[in-house]
Amino acid sequence: MDVRALSSYVFSLGTDVYKKxxxxxxxxxxxxxxxxSSSRYSAASG
Structure with a gap:
Protein backbone atom coordinates (compact mmCIF):
# COMPACT_ATOMS: atom_id res chain seq x y z
CA MET A 1 0.00 0.00 0.00
CA ASP A 2 1.15 3.53 -0.73
CA VAL A 3 2.29 5.61 2.23
CA ARG A 4 0.16 8.54 1.07
CA ALA A 5 -2.90 6.31 0.74
CA LEU A 6 -2.24 4.81 4.15
CA SER A 7 -1.88 8.20 5.84
CA SER A 8 -5.06 9.50 4.21
CA TYR A 9 -6.90 6.36 5.32
CA VAL A 10 -5.69 6.77 8.90
CA PHE A 11 -6.62 10.45 8.80
CA SER A 12 -10.15 9.74 7.53
CA LEU A 13 -10.54 6.99 10.12
CA GLY A 14 -9.45 9.32 12.91
CA THR A 15 -11.81 12.04 11.67
CA ASP A 16 -14.70 9.57 11.61
CA VAL A 17 -13.96 8.40 15.16
CA TYR A 18 -13.65 12.01 16.33
CA LYS A 19 -17.00 12.96 14.78
CA LYS A 20 -18.69 9.95 16.37
CA SER A 37 -35.24 19.49 34.80
CA SER A 38 -37.65 16.71 33.79
CA SER A 39 -37.14 14.83 37.08
CA ARG A 40 -37.59 18.07 39.02
CA TYR A 41 -40.83 18.81 37.18
CA SER A 42 -42.17 15.32 37.81
CA ALA A 43 -41.24 15.58 41.50
CA ALA A 44 -42.96 18.98 41.76
CA SER A 45 -46.12 17.84 39.99
CA GLY A 46 -46.28 14.47 41.75
Missing part, protein backbone atom coordinates in the same frame (compact mmCIF):
# COMPACT_ATOMS: atom_id res chain seq x y z
CA UNK A 21 -17.19 10.72 19.78
CA UNK A 22 -18.22 14.36 19.44
CA UNK A 23 -21.80 13.37 18.57
CA UNK A 24 -22.00 10.94 21.49
CA UNK A 25 -20.60 13.48 23.97
CA UNK A 26 -23.00 16.16 22.71
CA UNK A 27 -25.95 13.80 23.10
CA UNK A 28 -24.75 12.89 26.58
CA UNK A 29 -24.42 16.55 27.60
CA UNK A 30 -27.87 17.26 26.18
CA UNK A 31 -29.30 14.32 28.13
CA UNK A 32 -27.65 15.52 31.34
CA UNK A 33 -28.98 19.02 30.77
CA UNK A 34 -32.51 17.85 30.05
CA UNK A 35 -32.81 15.08 32.62
CA UNK A 36 -32.57 17.02 35.92
Missing amino acids: AETISLRFLYYLRENP
Whole structure:
Protein backbone atom coordinates (compact mmCIF):
# COMPACT_ATOMS: atom_id res chain seq x y z
CA MET A 1 0.00 0.00 0.00
CA ASP A 2 1.15 3.53 -0.73
CA VAL A 3 2.29 5.61 2.23
CA ARG A 4 0.16 8.54 1.07
CA ALA A 5 -2.90 6.31 0.74
CA LEU A 6 -2.24 4.81 4.15
CA SER A 7 -1.88 8.20 5.84
CA SER A 8 -5.06 9.50 4.21
CA TYR A 9 -6.90 6.36 5.32
CA VAL A 10 -5.69 6.77 8.90
CA PHE A 11 -6.62 10.45 8.80
CA SER A 12 -10.15 9.74 7.53
CA LEU A 13 -10.54 6.99 10.12
CA GLY A 14 -9.45 9.32 12.91
CA THR A 15 -11.81 12.04 11.67
CA ASP A 16 -14.70 9.57 11.61
CA VAL A 17 -13.96 8.40 15.16
CA TYR A 18 -13.65 12.01 16.33
CA LYS A 19 -17.00 12.96 14.78
CA LYS A 20 -18.69 9.95 16.37
CA ALA A 21 -17.19 10.72 19.78
CA GLU A 22 -18.22 14.36 19.44
CA THR A 23 -21.80 13.37 18.57
CA ILE A 24 -22.00 10.94 21.49
CA SER A 25 -20.60 13.48 23.97
CA LEU A 26 -23.00 16.16 22.71
CA ARG A 27 -25.95 13.80 23.10
CA PHE A 28 -24.75 12.89 26.58
CA LEU A 29 -24.42 16.55 27.60
CA TYR A 30 -27.87 17.26 26.18
CA TYR A 31 -29.30 14.32 28.13
CA LEU A 32 -27.65 15.52 31.34
CA ARG A 33 -28.98 19.02 30.77
CA GLU A 34 -32.51 17.85 30.05
CA ASN A 35 -32.81 15.08 32.62
CA PRO A 36 -32.57 17.02 35.92
CA SER A 37 -35.24 19.49 34.80
CA SER A 38 -37.65 16.71 33.79
CA SER A 39 -37.14 14.83 37.08
CA ARG A 40 -37.59 18.07 39.02
CA TYR A 41 -40.83 18.81 37.18
CA SER A 42 -42.17 15.32 37.81
CA ALA A 43 -41.24 15.58 41.50
CA ALA A 44 -42.96 18.98 41.76
CA SER A 45 -46.12 17.84 39.99
CA GLY A 46 -46.28 14.47 41.75
